[in-house]
Amino acid sequence: MQKGKEILIRIERVGFKGVGVGVLEKALNEELLDDDIGKKVLVQNTLPGELVLANVSRNKKNYIEARKVKTLEVSPLAVEPRCPHFKICGGCKWQNLPYDEQLKLKQEHVREALEHIGGFENLEEVVRPIIGCSSPWNYRNKVELSFGWDENMEQTFGFHSEGRRHDIFDISECHLMSPRMFEIATSVKGFVEKNNLKPFKFRENAGLLRSLIIREGKNTGEVLVDLLCSGEDFPANLKEEFVEILKNLNVDSVYLTHIKTARGQRTQREDILLHGKEKIEEKMTISRDENDGAHNEQYTFEISPSSFFQPNTLQAEILYKEAIENLKLEPDDTVLDLFCGTGTIGIILAKFASQVIGIELNPDAVEDAKKNAELNNEGNIEFLVGDVGKVLEELENEGQLDKLVGKKIVIDPPRSGLTPLMIEYILKLSPTTISYVSCNPSTQARDLKDLYENGYKITSVQPVDMFPHTYHIENVVGLSKSLGEESKAS
């Protein structure tokens, strides 16, 4: 079947990345060739039960990719999305699905990945029900709105249109940010329009405004605003007016950031603090079950304009609790926090362990991690900068790796998961327990298979929904070293 051909397809299920999957049927498409009948068809932005007219974009040996042209019958699960921008926004693509149905699909993705990619069977006893977000709207502690142009070259301020890298559409509402964040965004928009400031044009490398980042400590109420500009000068006479507007909205920290790009040169970033605190604070409460009941520990983390922080504070508290419980910590334990970012997981667990070593590629994140450790009075944590595999290799070359053999490990890699070198070293370290946090169930399942084949059994699988109304999912898996072949078989 040729590219561009229109087909009818009934979506049966929604797979990874929210892609709807149906089967090409003769009954719906009378003129089909035998070769194509029964092929899987993948259609983005569809829901189970939906009947769509779709346009074939790729016809591969085992499957077809097609673009939705229109919905002919809506899914019986579909609900009216809350947001008027739902159709064009690249953001929350599952707003038309009730929240409990979103959770069911996410749970299913985790199970499917473990079965099909990891080859695991009989995991019913260890896969726990997904932990949904008790407050699934207005949950984000960070939003970034872009200044740009729409397809008619009208100046806009909002989000990227789905699948169009340079088109920005104006927003009149957004239900993932708080009303306070939205009020700040609206005020900045007014300031930009009044003063006739122009967005940056990527193709021409000209213009001033790139984006606006708003960060809000959900447990502290502190707010940081960062106006990201190009290398052009921000009009000096407007700085005071800009700051005044934000001061009146009780913003704690106001930055102007210049991002300077030039062909063949590294991007340069210059952060200028215009008003208030250099960093805002966010607090997290982690509850821990002890023999005598649950105990709450409070932690404080500093957030600067560019530092990484989990975007949903409420769910991050749950994610971290699960990640730490998997380790079954004893007071004299040493723990390696691999891919530690700004040190959050390691700092939280440092209270319950004797020593923590964090490893992280981004040197700026490590600087933040050191400050966060000080802020929380954790003196038993140190950080190493570099690629996880290479740092462990260096420790081995220096004769230092042996000291870490048999310790416990937390892993929280980016979407790509672990490299063979990283797995090799994790196995050399031979930890008794591992807690593997992942935002990509597919690469996680692939890595778990490797760990399982090398003597680790899965003790728990806990999906956590960090991003309601999107198809993204976070999953925390506990592993322990099998004592013998018998306990290895799950």
Ligand SMILES: C[S@@+](CC[C@H](N)C(=O)[O-])C[C@H]1O[C@@H](n2cnc3c(N)ncnc32)[C@H](O)[C@@H]1O
């Ligand atoms: C999913 S984040 C985890 C951050 C942290 N655990 C947290 O919860 O805030 C993954 C981190 O891995 C880091 N990273 C990416 N590739 C890496 C590598 N090859 N070696 C070490 N760290 C890496 C990223 O900079 C990022 O901070």
